[in-house]
Amino acid sequence: MQRLWGYIYQYRYRYMRGIACLVMTATLAMSIPWLLKQAVEGIEHGRPVREIVSTVLLIIGIALLQGVVRSFSRFLIFNVGRDIEYQLRNELFAHLQTLSLSYYQRQPIGDLMSRLVNDVTAVRLLLGLGIINILNTPLYYVYAMAAMLAMDPILTLLAIAPYPFMFLVVRAMSRQLMERTLNVQAGLADLSSRVQESVSGMPVIRAYVREAWQNGVFGGLNERFKTENIALARLRGLFPPLMKGISGTGLLVVLWYGGSQVIAGRLSLGDLVAFMGYLHLLAWPTMAMGWLISLYQRGKAAMQRLEVIWQTRPDIVDGRENGASRSGQTVRGEIGFRHVDFAYPLDDRRPGGEAGNGHVPDGRTVLHDITFTVPAGKTVGIVGRMGAGKSTLVHLLPRLFDVTRGAITIDGRDIRLFSLAELRRCIGFVPQDPFLFSARIEDNIAFSQPEVDGGDVRRTAVLASVDGEIEDFPKGYETVIGERGMTLSGGQKQRLTLSRALLADTPILVLDCALSSVDVTTEGKILQALRTSTTEKTVLIISHRVSAIRDADFIVVLDAGRIVEMGTHTELVERGSMYTELFQDQALEEELAEL
């Protein structure tokens, strides 16, 4: 909540201006029933029309003035709410970008989205509507009570009696209402993901004639959603008539008891008109006050959920030296792993690993005592069974995770001494999962260097053997990925992510199973092109295919997180242990092919 006060303090001058308008609005609004009373009493007692006309003119003047200050008060305060919302979102987004990958592995994106969308909205409502009402309601009551008590204390108490009741009812119901609204929202989300899944899995459903099954599953969710909606409507439908009923009751009291007071000569008809006016003016603020409780609770809970994000401190941050000592010097790309151990932190409650990446979500050490050096400009192949730790190993290089023990160096310097940007700008990383943004192909390739010209984009696309296919699209490099069902094959995506890494023009290139969906011929062609065009690059390549790594300067064989063998393809084949075992079947194919 402290952060919330911080925002309020930051915008205090605009709030104050808004509040000043709010107070003026209330003062003007509350004077109108009193003036009506004057006018009606004037008519009642047959005063000269001129006198009444001056009251009427005063009313019109106040109405106009009130209109102006009212609109100012509303948009001043509502706009502050929007500004804080904007700032909140910016700050959250900037903070989220500093959090390391391990955070995202345990934090479902859907949950973060709901915080950034729903919780931020709840905070905004509290800071806009909430602030207006928390000031408005007491103000209205003070004015109205003063005026009404002055006319008739007993009538005041009788007429106002239903109002606290209205407040209590609204307060009680709004909590329920919030709960039911959340249920309905959750139900809608369930329906969405069901439709999403059914449509995506349509070929399977159809091939296996399982439409009835899907209809059944959808039908169940649909029924539940209906029931929840009806439950919500029961409650929601109660508000408008209840509000009318309660303010109507006040009116009834004025007519009945107030009327008898007029008959008895203790009150004038003008007093009754004023009473009715005040009751009308109090109805909405009373109801709003009831809402306010849940608005406050919801905003507070939302703020707490957001606070959790802020309290997650980025665990991977810029190095101490921050590159200052080295600026201007080019990185050659020598990589050293020195006795590196790595374990995913114990509190990582990760929902399984990524696809094909058999991380076990416990505190087990997944890399043990990894030591090897890649001289600048050399290519190293990394092989091993599923879950051997290959991917984890290369994730350590750009510090997506930090080593548990030991050190990784680039050009002999610990990577933890670099600034993050400096370190990452010297590594071209092609991840296993080819993630592309829904932007133009051109923008995706030039992701790291938006200012680069089309020629460079094309050149890297040619290197990655994807140029021809891009040119075949009707819009070529302007094609927007993901638009109008524009989908790319896995192989195309992988080659685009390779182009993206190549364009960054880094001294180090990491290929993490990066061409697994590309056919062998094309893969060979790409690797050949890379060898000839990027001789000075240091390359780390993970692959299941012997063809992809056989030409590496040396090969690191990993098993259960340890290096079991190292050497060139020929050396390893001659030695005839783990490496040859791994590729037994590919060798078998080789034999078959020679038949």
Added chain:
Amino acid sequence: MNQGQDEAALGKTYDLALLRRLWVYIRPYRATFIVAVVCLPLTSACLLAQPYLLKLGVDWYIEQGDAAGLTRIGLLFAAALLGEFLFFYAQFQATMLVAQRSLADLRRDLFTHVQELPASFFERTPVGRLVTRLTTDVDAINEAFSAGTLTIFMDILTLVGIVVIMLSIDFHLAVVTLALLPPLLLILNFFRTRTRVTYRTIRERLARINAFLQETLSGIMVVQVFAQERKMFAEFEQRNRAHRDANHLSNMYEASLFSIVEALSIISIALMLWYGAGQVGQGLVALGTLVAFIEYLQKFFVPIREFSTKYTTMQTAMTAVERVFQLLDTPVTITSPPAAHRPHEVAGRIDFEHVWFAYNEEEWVLRDVSFSVAPGESIALVGATGAGKTTISKLLNRFYDIQRGRILVDGVDIREWDMHALRRRVGVVLQDVFLFVGDVATNLSLGRTDLTPDDLRQAARHVNAEGFIRELPGGYHEHLHERGANLSAGQRQLLSFARALAYDPAILVLDEATSSVDPETEVLIQDALTKLMQNRTTLVIAHRFSTIQNADRIIVLHKGRLREVGTHQALIAQRGIYWRLYQLQYAHAAGTAPAHTDGPVLEEI
């Protein structure tokens, strides 16, 4: 979303035809609906009676000092109040019941309809749009009901009622009081168009923020690894600001509208008192009339304040109705014939007779393809990318209908088969393994209750999937994440094999996955493939050399034409397309010397 479409839809918003179609869904609940419709005017009547009773109370009893009469009027007023409350609530509840029930029916029909739409439809329609139709759009209609938008009719009734009553009580006074009505309507109209545009802008901009967030957070690794945080922030800030600015504008409209209506309501009362003052003095207007008019004016401006919001909701709903029915109107083009073929036993013979097929008109993907497969035979389909292999797998179970020629299963044209019977006999294993959110067992059975856990285990064991399933913490009950994200590519393939086997089709069409897996899983997959191909007619779109080796015959497709048929040895001896493909794809993969030329070879043929 599609801008042009939206505009066009808005143009004919209040299309009666649409409402008539919506009525089809309401009709089953018409009894409840009638209750709602009857309650609408009753609510209005009770509401309208109150200020009038006030007038009577003032004129007849308060002015005359008749306390007993005042009590009678008080009781009547209380009754009107109670009536308003009850009728309003009944109306709202009845409307909601009808709305929820008929919308649930509508969603059900939409879902069923979508399941029947032809495969070509899904190719041109993004998944997101369909999800929007079934959820957001239907919910927009729901919102129109549950936010009480139907009361807009009651509001109109009430407004007209107020005007009529005021005019009949005192024509001149009413005219003066309502003098501000025309400018008010103009102002309302002005804001109505403005707010409609800004609301839509806000919705679009918010959607853009959300899409951007979703994407950036999903791809955070790419952002970080390329150190592009600053650039992404700039893009986010720009979207965020655009959204805020649109909201500022909307706040201004909203605040102005609210204040103007508020001011006009007071000024109207003032005008009435101005004129009324003289009239009462001359005895032309009763004091009670003034009091009643004040009350009527209060009631008059309440719905006007809400009108703009209600109107927007209503319009959104009507656009949604239109879109939803558009989807329902998309024709189902592939259906079973009236007297469909539904055999008890299927031998598994396949005949392609001069098959021509194009996804788009005249862009032939298959040209005059003819071949026959004997029951139990296994065929490997081989060809370069784009040769038409995958297309064949989509034709055999009628995902698409061919333009020319015939495809026969057991000698019967597949268009004469009962579509579901055909699909039950033709199993298709796709390259992209799709897994549903749910446990392993559900993903194997796909919800079929006639398959026992034992059947599933047996199928899994047979295709070497049981090993890894047993190792999962929950075994067969292990929950699979979205698209099977907690399984490796190889494991997903094994699961899809088990799924096909549990289904036990007479004909199996298998599109082999190209992605490479670790060598150990590879062995399991190859073994499983061999088992799957046993004793059933199999068409395999082969990427693995071992699979081709296991097939009885190889069919070579090139540019949509069938070019070579035969065994591996025969085709190699022939030194034709197959020989070249083999050199390029399989021999190279295995590490032997590549063919003397690269890609262009195929072009020369």
